[in-house]
Amino acid sequence: MIAPQKSNDLIVCADWGTSSLRIYLVDLLDGTIIDSFSNDQGILSTFQQWQKDPGADRKIFYRNKLQLALDQLSVGASIIGIPLIASGMAGSSIGIQPIDYSPLPFDLNRGVMGYHFFEATIEHSNPLWILSGLEKPGDVMRGEEVQAMGWWSHFGKSGLHVLVLPGTHSKHLWIQDGVLVDFHSYFTGELYRLLLDHSILKPSVKEVHADDQIASRAFLRGLDASSNHHLLQELFRIRAKSVQQHLNAGNLPHYLSGLLIGSELRSLNDLISGETVHLAAGSSLIKWYLKALDHLGFENRINWAPGQIDQFTLTGQIQAWKRL
Structure with a gap:
């Protein structure tokens, strides 16, 4: 047709x-x-x-x-x-x-x-x-390729760049001189919800509004635990820490988030060699990814404002549509 x-x-x-x-x-x-x-x-x-x-x-x-x-x-x-x-x-x-x-x-x-x-x-x-x-x-x-098209129209500088797009299935996109040459996907967001809602961790979870400093400390503990590189073992340790009262129910979601985001970003750290990392995340995730990138030592990077990710999507969709 x-x-x-x-x-x-x-x-x-x-x-x-x-x-x-x-x-x-x-x-x-x-x-x-x-x-x-x-x-x-x-x-x-x-x-x-x-x-x-x-x-x-x-x-x-x-x-x-x-x-x-x-x-x-x-x-x-x-x-x-x-x-x-x-x-x-x-x-x-x-x-x-x-x-x-x-x-x-x-x-x-x-x-x-x-x-x-x-x-x-x-x-x-x-x-x-x-x-x-x-x-x-x-x-x-x-969907992320459309966001990349919109991002490139705003950025448009030569060289090799890695665009990090957190979400239900986080994506890391390698872009060389405006050409998307590679990408890696991570189950980060979906695994987080599955574990909180449907795993043995659920009885230990109490999702309450935690003090920012307390939540940040729990998140950083999770980030540090991700250095183990044995994610399955560390996931069960969350259960053990809860049972042994080394991790309270209100902090568990933040600890888990740190563990999963840390695992994702450590994988990225193993793959890059000087590329500029661009973080483009929505308002609900950018705080935690920024904290993780700082904590893990990602210095060569550009942070895009949360509102820009929606604009990247729209710009990319319009460009894609005009080319059809």
Whole structure:
């Protein structure tokens, strides 16, 4: 199917991740965000809901979820017909429709991503483009490559750089002169939630608002424990420390966070040799990653403000859409 001509001055950008959906109405001329909406209807929960309704058409079910979010934009009916571009997990095996990954290397300046196009319908008011992700042997990503495109348009300096994108599945991207040449993925965020919610650690957890200094000390203890390089052993030691009352319930989440983030960043430290490290994280994670990078001695780095990660996503989506 051939997509229609793209002549609008507005676009709706959807960042549909594993755990959340964020949509933005954006002015294509100057990049201004006109309106936005977000909820916790990520791809994983949407997929699980669809599995419980075996008679539902998968594409319609997912597009209905998107439409409910679109309806929340304050401009309402005025967005009918405006192009909608989605990145992230929308094109994954648990998304609307699986889309083949594009290979490495990927030119952030001129690269054209794979996509699938859905026409607007009576029920679904916007034509929809779903972007593919990138792959290499043994690793895949969806969404972070779009953030990298947006980041590069803001940074754009030659040399070898490592872009660190924390999240449910953290990514470390190697970018040489504007070409994404390699990346590594980490289960950091998802493992954190799994262990707190579904493991033997759960009875020991008391997620309370801890004093910043106390929380920081627990986090740093976890960071130091990650130097052991025996993560499975250290995870059980959290249970032992709790039982033996060497780690109280309120501090356990911070200690675990330090252990997991420390394990992730020590892996990065083993791979770099002078590259500039760029940290681009949201507001909920940047404090802890900054603390970890400082504690572990990452000196050659650039820290991007939390609000910029959303702008990177939007800029990258618009660039990707214009190249289709």
